[in-house]
Amino acid sequence: VLSVTLAPYGALDGEGGVIAVIHDITEQRRLDDARREFVANVSHELRTPLTNIRSYTETLLDAAGDIPIDTEKQFLGVISSESERMARIVTDLLTLSKLDYGRMELRMTRFPLGDMLKNVANAMKFTAEDSGHELTVDTPDDLPQIVGDRERIEQVVVNILSNAVKYTPAGGHVRLSARMAGANRVRITVEDDGVGIPAADVPRLFERFYRVDKARSREAGGTGLGLAIAKEIVEQHEGKIALASEYGKGTTVTITLPTDLIPNREEGPV
């Protein structure tokens, strides 16, 4: 897309002319479109639970006293879970906005990655087993310490592991592993043998609100922002995140992080 600006120069009655300046505004147009789409998505995502909350509340008010207590409880349950959903969306949006504006200060410390991964896996083990999944961890003992914001990196790993569990039917396997990838990079891998993702969707998964199966994501309590947040956090650590998948077979997410970023805090208790 090109835009042309005309600027006259010289004396009005004498020598002079017009300079045409041509700008390529393709990128600007693309950013405007992306911004508009994002605002439309946010509005839609918030309006759906809000509509539910409103109609259930109105029904309860209109029929006060006339509905069986069980039905009343069920309606209140919907109201409660829909407000939780709205709260999750807003929290995720605030996180993204802080990341966008560089206002999320990373608290960089040096910490043992292997311990962190094992802690995360232990914390998730019960949820995974409850839903009939087997979660295995494979990290070598000599995995190095890395420099990063421990809490944020934990948030990323928890998110990717929860996705693996969410999108894998009961009886499936989830595997968390980590290896050195070169002298000063480490690779964390989360593999599952779940539903997988059609090839056409894979390139768009890190976009905000992009979901392959909206109903399934909603049911599992997803906001569609998890991978977008993970990508921002990993990139702020000068790392990379990638997803490979085979539809119907399973998905593998790979996070590569440098081990030696410069810490801006006291060393962690290690």
Ligand code: ADP
């Ligand atoms: P959500 O909150 O919907 O899980 P995410 O941003 O975390 O949002 O993921 C975006 C979409 O990517 C999900 O809705 C799902 O369709 C797909 N996805 C993510 N991880 C997996 C996985 N391990 N297996 C299959 N699909 C996945």
